[in-house]
Amino acid sequence: MITLGDYLIVSGILFVIGFAGVMLRRNLIIILMSLELMLNAANLSLVAFSRFRVDSTGLPNYDVQVFVFFIITVAAAEVAVGLAIIVALYRARQTTDVKDISSLKF
Amino acid sequence: MTMITAPELEIAVLVLGMAILLVEAFAAKIDKRVLAFVGIAGLALVLVASFFVTPGSSTSQATGFWSFYTADRLSIFFKQFSLVTTIFVLILMTDYAPVLRSSFPGATLQAGLGEFFALPIFTCVGLMYLVSAIDFVFIFVSLELVTISFYVLVSFTRRNPITLEAGTKYLVLSALSTAFLVYGIAWIFGVTGQTNLQQIADALANPATDRNAALFGMVLILVALGFKIAAVPFQIWVPDVYQGAPTPVTAYLSVGSKAAGFVVLLRVLEPFLALPQTQRLIVVIALLTLIYGNLAALPQANLKRLLAYSSIAHAGYLLIGVACFDASAIGFYLVAYLLMTLLSFAVLIIVAQQTGEQIDDFDGLAKRSPFLAFAMLIGMISLAGVPFTAGFLGKFFIFYAAILQHQTALVVTGVITVGCGFYYYLKVIRAMYWQSSARVDKIPVNGLSRLAISALIIATIWLGVYPQPILDALKR
Numbered sequence: 001m002i003t004l005g006d007y008l009i010v011s012g013i014l015f016v017i018g019f020a021g022v023m024l025r026r027n028l029i030i031i032l033m034s035l036e037l038m039l040n041a042a043n044l045s046l047v048a049f050s051r052f053r054v055d056s057t058g059l060p061n062y063d064v065q066v067f068v069f070f071i072i073t074v075a076a077a078e079v080a081v082g083l084a085i086i087v088a089l090y091r092a093r094q095t096t097d098v099k100d101i102s103s104l105k106f
Numbered sequence: 107m108t109m110i111t112a113p114e115l116e117i118a119v120l121v122l123g124m125a126i127l128l129v130e131a132f133a134a135k136i137d138k139r140v141l142a143f144v145g146i147a148g149l150a151l152v153l154v155a156s157f158f159v160t161p162g163s164s165t166s167q168a169t170g171f172w173s174f175y176t177a178d179r180l181s182i183f184f185k186q187f188s189l190v191t192t193i194f195v196l197i198l199m200t201d202y203a204p205v206l207r208s209s210f211p212g213a214t215l216q217a218g219l220g221e222f223f224a225l226p227i228f229t230c231v232g233l234m235y236l237v238s239a240i241d242f243v244f245i246f247v248s249l250e251l252v253t254i255s256f257y258v259l260v261s262f263t264r265r266n267p268i269t270l271e272a273g274t275k276y277l278v279l280s281a282l283s284t285a286f287l288v289y290g291i292a293w294i295f296g297v298t299g300q301t302n303l304q305q306i307a308d309a310l311a312n313p314a315t316d317r318n319a320a321l322f323g324m325v326l327i328l329v330a331l332g333f334k335i336a337a338v339p340f341q342i343w344v345p346d347v348y349q350g351a352p353t354p355v356t357a358y359l360s361v362g363s364k365a366a367g368f369v370v371l372l373r374v375l376e377p378f379l380a381l382p383q384t385q386r387l388i389v390v391i392a393l394l395t396l397i398y399g400n401l402a403a404l405p406q407a408n409l410k411r412l413l414a415y416s417s418i419a420h421a422g423y424l425l426i427g428v429a430c431f432d433a434s435a436i437g438f439y440l441v442a443y444l445l446m447t448l449l450s451f452a453v454l455i456i457v458a459q460q461t462g463e464q465i466d467d468f469d470g471l472a473k474r475s476p477f478l479a480f481a482m483l484i485g486m487i488s489l490a491g492v493p494f495t496a497g498f499l500g501k502f503f504i505f506y507a508a509i510l511q512h513q514t515a516l517v518v519t520g521v522i523t524v525g526c527g528f529y530y531y532l533k534v535i536r537a538m539y540w541q542s543s544a545r546v547d548k549i550p551v552n553g554l555s556r557l558a559i560s561a562l563i564i565a566t567i568w569l570g571v572y573p574q575p576i577l578d579a580l581k582r
Contacts, residue, residue, distance in 0.1 A: 008296075011292075015285075015289055018285070019282075019285075022278065022282055028274065028278070031278055032278075032281075035278070035281045035282060035285060038282070038285035038289070039284070039285050039288060041289065042285065042288035042289040042291075042292050043288075045289070045292040045293070045296065046288075046291075046292045046295065049292060049295055049296035050295075053296075053299050061299065063243070063301065064295055064301065066243075067242075067243045067246075067291075067301065070243060070246065070247055071246070071288055074246070074247065074250045074254075077250075077254055078250070078254060078257075078281055078284070081254055081257045081258060081277075082257070082277050082281065085257065085261050085264075085270065085273050085274055085277055086274070088261065088264040088270055089270045089271075089273075089274055092264070092265065092267045092270055093267060093270075101270075101271045101274060101275075102271075103267070103268060103271060104268065104271055104272065104275075104345075104346040104349055104350055
């Protein structure tokens with residue numbers, strides 16, 4: 001039997017993997033993928049919480065499952081704009097490596 | 107007379123934005139600056155209409171749309187705040203249009219201007235929804251409307267590598283903060299079973315609720331909002347993005363985005379005040395932000411970057427207000443901050459086109475343009491907090507609230523850092539009035555900008571002497 005705790009552990013691991021990816025990887029495309037992973041970790045825990053918290057009628061809270069669709073949609077919009085910015089950056093600098101974009105300094 | 111309801115304001119602004127986009131797409135021949143003037147006039151009309159909206163009160167029994175959206179006094183006030191900010195930003199953008207044109211080499215004369223004027227209107231809709239949001243779902247969606255329009259605005263001059271670098275940094279760090287926000291919402295929902303802030307407060311009052319898990323979710327959301335309001339330790343993006351973004355967008359980020367962030371912070375923290383750790387956490391963040399923002403501003407030589415650090419420092423003063431949970435002190439401070447920040451940026455945009463963004467470039471400005479130098483003087487002394495300016499009273503109300511709550515550490519640190527602030531703001535004044543410059547030619551200022559700058563100067567001084575109208579508007 002899979003419990004709520006199992007889902008939360010998996011989602012926690014996904015979130016940490018994504019966060020590590022954003023912090024440690026140097027390629028912007030991979031950073032963007034890691035950000036998606038973090039959002040999906042949150043989606044997984046939202047759905048798990050919704051599924052395991054049934055009200056008096058025995059139905060899960062569907063509001064939050066609808067919220068997950070909002071998150072998926074917004075994440076898609078974010079990626080669309082994000083990739084456009086990265087493409088523009090590649091045209092200007094011929095690189096997607098974060099090491100090479102550090103001309104703004106303290 | 108038929109009454110106007112609050113949601114109609116947002117719908118009107120949304121229709122205005124779409125109309126401007128359509129006109130820009132199908133009327134290729136017109137001067138695109140006309141679109142900015144239509145936008146300014148339309149927003150001004152909505153601003154007038156907003157004074158005829160009767161504020162309602164939010165109840166936990168609200169259903170349907172009203173369980174997501176509140177039209178209380180605070181939200182109406184900040185809707186007007188967002189509209190005023192956007193109007194001024196559009197005026198700044200018309201001044202900035204020549205710079206924008208030169209950043210699209212080979213393109214037609216008007217390329218890209220239409221979108222540049224339409225996007226702030228969509229951002230404005232997002233800000234207006236955000237200050238009304240009382241449900242995490244609605245907070246998330248309107249916050250993303252603001253953020254995604256800002257992604258495009260920040261990297262708008264996309265042939266300029268510096269701007270693209272700023273845009274990329276803003277994209278990655280903002281998306282990271284969104285991930286934290288959503289994960290925090292998931293945990294709070296998991297603990298309370300609710301996404302509505304009122305119902306979350308009710309659930310947290312129940313002793314059966316798991317306090318530690320709720321606190322974990324609250325901290326994650328605090329991380330996300332810390333990014334929006336530029337609080338230490340989540341301020342790393344601010345200096346680079348502020349310096350690299352087109353200047354009117356920087357002004358918009360530092361006023362609009364920050365104000366909406368603080369309203370959301372106040373609303374989100376309200377249910378969590380029952381937890382004693384919340385206030386302690388905010389006090390620590392406020393202290394760090396005050397010290398970092400003011401100390402890091404000291405050695406700056408680029409005025410845009412200096413204003414970025416000053417924006418972090420002001421977030422620190424506002425966080426004192428959040429720690430004391432005084433919504434009207436925060437509201438007044440934000441109004442003062444709007445006036446003086448937009449004033450400084452308006453002068454910066456005009457002067458930077460002639461010389462540059464460094465503080466040295468302001469040498470001898472008092473001789474070249476006494477009007478611009480005086481405007482910058484008022485902006486700087488108000489930011490520093492000299493008496494008889496709005497900035498002074500803003501800090502006064504914040505410190506007064508902190509004294510009433512016996513937050514000695516916050517008041518002492520606040521007063522010391524204000525002294526620190528005098529040094530770096532006066533550096534700009536010294537350049538304008540005491541340094542001489544080789545260039546003596548006059549700097550032209552067009553009629554609309556002259557009007558806008560004069561209005562900002564008068565409002566800064568007027569509110570510094572007579573703050574009552576704003577305080578009345580904020581009274582619940």
